[in-house]
Amino acid sequence: MKTLNFVLDVDGVLSTGQFLYSSDGKAYKIFGPHDADGLKLLKDKISISFISADKRGLPISQKRVQDLGFDVTYVCEQDRYQYVEQHFGLKNLIFMGDGLFDVPILRDCSFGIAPANARKEARAAAGFVTESKAGEGAVLDACLEIQKRFFPK
């Protein structure tokens, strides 16, 4: 049984946080290398879920996260804390986020992780800041740290 939950934000964690707009709206998000390798390392050991507050870009996030073999749930910023607490509990929760609204979760969960280029408020609240930026391997960094801390051989 997987007793640990690893919940990740999508934008600014798995993606670089940046997106391309045409005159028709949000069209593309930018993702990077290495992160798929990290998630593979952990997927049989812990439960991995993604959340996103980006309604407009949700179909893009869904496509990417599903291609990686996981699911993403839309939760608006204001409801994020409550959603995470109710669905996963804070006690066995590893949370990775980059924004202002992630600060209370990063502080209250059992292990909070922020990418190198997260908001400084998020970095200050996290228990671990990755060496890599989002979209440049931050999620792999996080997975390697989780493995080291929670699954030492």
Place this chain on the structure above:
Amino acid sequence: MKTLNFVLDVDGVLSTGQFLYSSDGKAYKIFGPHDADGLKLLKDKISISFISADKRGLPISQKRVQDLGFDVTYVCEQDRYQYVEQHFGLKNLIFMGDGLFDVPILRDCSFGIAPANARKEARAAAGFVTESKAGEGAVLDACLEIQKRFFPK
């Protein structure tokens, strides 16, 4: 009544300043995370408007700014100072810009803000330079600073 006006340039302030060209012309602009959160913090307290001198890319800028709940007006670089002075006055104006043509406005308005990666001429003229680059949270930095200076609790 909102007595303060916050006027922002789009390219190089809300966007990274970069754009993608195909053989059909300007197709995409690159925007980033965090800035929507900042504008939400201020929108009930001050009047927020966007201007842009990019005629060719205006439909893209319009789409993005409207998705954020604001409007953008086309004003060419040469007319920018006069336009801002006439429509908002310089006295209660917070202005955020990044280019050569923004220098006189940044200097003469009540509070001039430049992103970390603005032209050095703009940074020198601004009263505040954000820690983040454009398209990486510069507008959120600006909004947090405005809140601290003009709306301390």
Place this chain on the structure above:
Amino acid sequence: MKTLNFVLDVDGVLSTGQFLYSSDGKAYKIFGPHDADGLKLLKDKISISFISADKRGLPISQKRVQDLGFDVTYVCEQDRYQYVEQHFGLKNLIFMGDGLFDVPILRDCSFGIAPANARKEARAAAGFVTESKAGEGAVLDACLEIQKRFFPK
């Protein structure tokens, strides 16, 4: 009469040098802010031309350069030196380039300019290296320097 020629490479000088590929081939190039302002400053004082060795991406470069009001000529890397010498002469030539093949021109022209992120070989051969990277204002930096050196008030 304009006696000075300013010849610029496109990729890695006006563009960031990077391009987007789909399974159909080269689709987009990335350009940036500020450079249009610089070219406007000089266009009535010197003759400005662009060259490019990127055959596959030429329609994209053409569209961008033409939107700026100039022309671009395809010249392969091997013929670049000879082409520039024959069409402009080296004596009254200001040249801006970023690659290995630009080195001899940068060295032999009257004023060679390289962007901050040009190949180190090009930077070493240039008489002036811009503070900004390509696609982040390198061409504006170059234009301001040209104005200062050749058209002091």
Place this chain on the structure above:
Amino acid sequence: MKTLNFVLDVDGVLSTGQFLYSSDGKAYKIFGPHDADGLKLLKDKISISFISADKRGLPISQKRVQDLGFDVTYVCEQDRYQYVEQHFGLKNLIFMGDGLFDVPILRDCSFGIAPANARKEARAAAGFVTESKAGEGAVLDACLEIQKRFFPK
């Protein structure tokens, strides 16, 4: 006869490693300048091949590599070492890679090269780390170093 094999990974070596997703999936990869110049320098002296573990993005990688005049073979990460050993041998192999799965090959081949922004594990295992990042000339750096070491005049 070409006795040396130069095998390169595509993502994070020739490309920046980043890719653009729409709601339809992986659409674009980002490549950069200079690398084509480097491959031209070596193509008559050594045998050059590309491999990629990115199944979904393979048509994009194929298009780019074929436009450069080479071929790319799909090999999943787990089989990479064995594939390279069987098809090229490790003795006359120059290998350029950036990821976790490249570490054993980088260590065991005759000359291992990693881009400046490769995973630190790959950089530690490589005999040479390029000054440039992937998609910003890392492959040209590698080619110049190979020329210097293996084909001094």
